[in-house]
Amino acid sequence: MSQKAASPRASIIRCASCDGFGWFDDEFDGESADCDWCAGVGYVYRRDGRDAAIPKADFAAVADALERLEHERLRELGYQGAAKKPWQQEIRKDTQLGRNPYTGGDA
Numbered sequence: 055m056s057q058k059a060a061s062p063r064a065s066i067i068r069c070a071s072c073d074g075f076g077w078f079d080d081e082f083d084g085e086s087a088d089c090d091w092c093a094g095v096g097y098v099y100r101r102d103g104r105d106a107a108i109p110k111a112d113f114a115a116v117a118d119a120l121e122r123l124e125h126e127r128l129r130e131l132g133y134q135g136a137a138k139k140p141w142q143q144e145i146r147k148d149t150q151l152g153r154n155p156y157t158g159g160d161a
């Protein structure tokens with residue numbers, strides 16, 4: 055992967071601490087906790103070689119970039135194709151979103 059030339063704006067990189075997950079599984083009690091380094095975002099600003107958590111106030115501005123990075127990350131992890139539609143997600147099965155609005159079924 056090649057980096058673009060340095061720009062005065064901060065670039066957004068995958069959090070080195072949690073590798074983009076945004077959280078950790080605690081090996082001892084099985085609980086998961088947000089990553090302190092990126093505040094649970096999974097990505098951080100890199101500015102002048104230093105990383106900093108992305109403030110909540112910036113989320114709207116960086117949403118597109120984060121989504122692109124997240125697609126990249128999921129591809130690396132082996133996910134293929136597009137994100138699942140809500141009605142294809144097991145977790146939404148019995149909810150309003152669990153129904154396919156196009157077929158009326160749950161395909």
Ligand SMILES: [Zn+2]
Pocket residue numbers: 069070071072073074075076077089090091092093094095096097
């Ligand atoms: Zn992190």
